[in-house]
Amino acid sequence: MATKRTTGREYSDRFSRRGFLTGTCLAASALRIRDASAQTPSARTSPATPTGGSPPQVVEVPAIEPGYVGPQFFDERERQALLEVWESGSPFRFWGPGRPEKVRRFEEDFAQHMGTRFALGVTSGTAALDCAVAGLGLGPGDEVIVPAYTWWSDYTCVVHAGALPVFADIDRTFNLDPQDFERKITPRTKAVIAVHLLGGPCDLNRILEIARRHKIAVLEDAAQCVGGSYHGKQLGSLGDVGIYSFQINKTITSGEGGAVVTNDPAIYERAARFHNMGSLHQLFADRIGSSSIPTFAGENFRMNEMTGAMLGAQLTKLDTIVAQLRHHAGVVYDGIKTIRGIRLRERPDPAGDIGYCVGFEMKDKAARDRCLQELRKRKVPASTLTGSVLLPIQESVMNKRARHPNWPSFQSPEGRAIQYGPDTCRQTLEIFDRFVLIRVGAKYTEKIDGYLIDAIREVHGLIA
Numbered sequence: 490m491a492t493k494r495t496t497g498r499e500y501s502d503r504f505s506r507r508g509f510l511t512g513t514c515l516a517a518s519a520l521r522i523r524d525a526s527a528q529t530p531s532a533r534t535s536p537a538t539p540t541g542g543s544p545p546q547v548v549e550v551p552a553i554e555p556g557y558v559g560p561q562f563f564d565e566r567e568r569q570a571l572l573e574v575w576e577s578g579s580p581f582r583f584w585g586p587g588r589p590e591k592v593r594r595f596e597e598d599f600a601q602h603m604g605t606r607f608a609l610g611v612t613s614g615t616a617a618l619d620c621a622v623a624g625l626g627l628g629p630g631d632e633v634i635v636p637a638y639t640w641w642s643d644y645t646c647v648v649h650a651g652a653l654p655v656f657a658d659i660d661r662t663f664n665l666d667p668q669d670f671e672r673k674i675t676p677r678t679k680a681v682i683a684v685h686l687l688g689g690p691c692d693l694n695r696i697l698e699i700a701r702r703h704k705i706a707v708l709e710d711a712a713q714c715v716g717g718s719y720h721g722k723q724l725g726s727l728g729d730v731g732i733y734s735f736q737i738n739k740t741i742t743s744g745e746g747g748a749v750v751t752n753d754p755a756i757y758e759r760a761a762r763f764h765n766m767g768s769l770h771q772l773f774a775d776r777i778g779s780s781s782i783p784t785f786a787g788e789n790f791r792m793n794e795m796t797g798a799m800l801g802a803q804l805t806k807l808d809t810i811v812a813q814l815r816h817h818a819g820v821v822y823d824g825i826k827t828i829r830g831i832r833l834r835e836r837p838d839p840a841g842d843i844g845y846c847v848g849f850e851m852k853d854k855a856a857r858d859r860c861l862q863e864l865r866k867r868k869v870p871a872s873t874l875t876g877s878v879l880l881p882i883q884e885s886v887m888n889k890r891a892r893h894p895n896w897p898s899f900q901s902p903e904g905r906a907i908q909y910g911p912d913t914c915r916q917t918l919e920i921f922d923r924f925v926l927i928r929v930g931a932k933y934t935e936k937i938d939g940y941l942i943d944a945i946r947e948v949h950g951l952i953a
């Protein structure tokens with residue numbers, strides 16, 4: 490059955506036609522808010538009616554709970570897949586009393602979904618980054634360019650390899666600024682980590698072009714953008730190697746989990762070896778065709794069959810989850826793009842954005858903070874940029890602290906000379922200070938989308 494899709498414009502008109510929020514003094518003192526999520530509707534109301542004025546308008550606030558996306562789609566498929574592992578008695582991926590095949594099948598299906606030759610299931614996105622860095626053969630003496638705002642693991646994977654992290658600013662995409670990336674390249678730069686943060690692709694064409702020109706490898710981190718695309722191709726599949734996370738905050742989840750994808754058999758072999766104590770299981774040898782790399786010291790980052798079972802089931806829902814998120818984010822973006830003076834998050838390929846959030850910019854931090862306060866008063870899930878870390882200003886980063894004082898990353902002349910700290914990421918700090926994010930939920934309703942549009946419209950008008 491076809492569902493009727495309503496545009497943001499229609500929502501906006503419909504809500505304003507019936508006087509939704511309009512004609513109301515927009516400060517909460519005159520606004521009676523009825524919260525549909527509260528057990529007793531009158532439980533959350535505004536302060537008393539101002540004496541002498543007209544009675545405050547009661548606005549019903551829909552229950553807005555974006556929640557964790559993957560678990561909202563758990564059903565019989567995950568249960569059945571987990572039961573099969575339990576019944577087989579084979580929770581280990583390579584052998585056991587049954588015929589373990591969940592992780593193997595997930596890898597094959599995932600590679601097909603992402604459009605790459607190879608996929609490797611691992612224990613987390615962090616492990617996937619460590620494997621990808623091992624796959625690229627990065628090590629002491631190499632420099633790797635990392636966005637100044639991203640998750641810890643993009644920094645730690647470089648340090649764990651003994652290479653030197655060099656930060657580049659983010660831009661209004663919330664991702665690596667291609668210009669600053671190019672400025673940070675030196676003869677020692679061997680790779681760049683192109684992160685797709687907060688559901689949106691980075692400016693990949695420009696980053697790939699610069700990287701190719703300077704012969705730098707591109708590691709795509711699509712942990713926060715599983716299922717996103719860039720001009721029709723799946724994120725993670727466009728660089729030399731890509732990684733994903735399946736931790737609970739991500740698009741599909743097994744609680745913890747990660748994957749590496751690549752088209753390059755040598756990168757795949759090194760990553761597969763690294764994740765399995767340095768040795769190459771026959772399964773990977775068969776996939777690659779012929780082995781070219783001797784055994785080296787690795788880790789144990791093997792995915793287990795329960796994780797593989799969950800992910801196999803979740804993968805069948807990835808397109809639906811992304812379509813739903815995209816729909817609701819699209820409606821909200823459509824509904825707010827006509828607000829006078831609004832500056833939306835820059836999106837290099839809006840169609841590829843997974844719709845995890847909607848972002849817009851205020852003129853400065855004070856306006857941003859007031860905007861957050863007003864939105865939260867209206868029960869809107871608003872926040873600053875979230876889910877990552879301003880890495881260059883973290884104490885352990887500024888002090889270049891690794892697990893050993895003589896760690897190779899910071900013992901080279903460049904490692905000793907490099908300085909981190911706020912002066913190395915001014916643009917990132919400014920962007921961080923000005924942006925507001927609104928979380929989007931896959932299970933939002935038309936009413937919620939419409940409410941968000943009107944609340945943003947109203948608050949932006951109050952402050953901007």
Ligand SMILES: Cc1ncc(COP(=O)(O)O)c(C=O)c1O
Pocket residue numbers: 613614615616639640642643684686710712713734735736745746747876
């Ligand atoms: C951008 C990014 N990369 C990597 C990771 C690491 O993933 P995991 O938590 O599965 O180790 C995360 C986790 O949030 C992330 O946000």
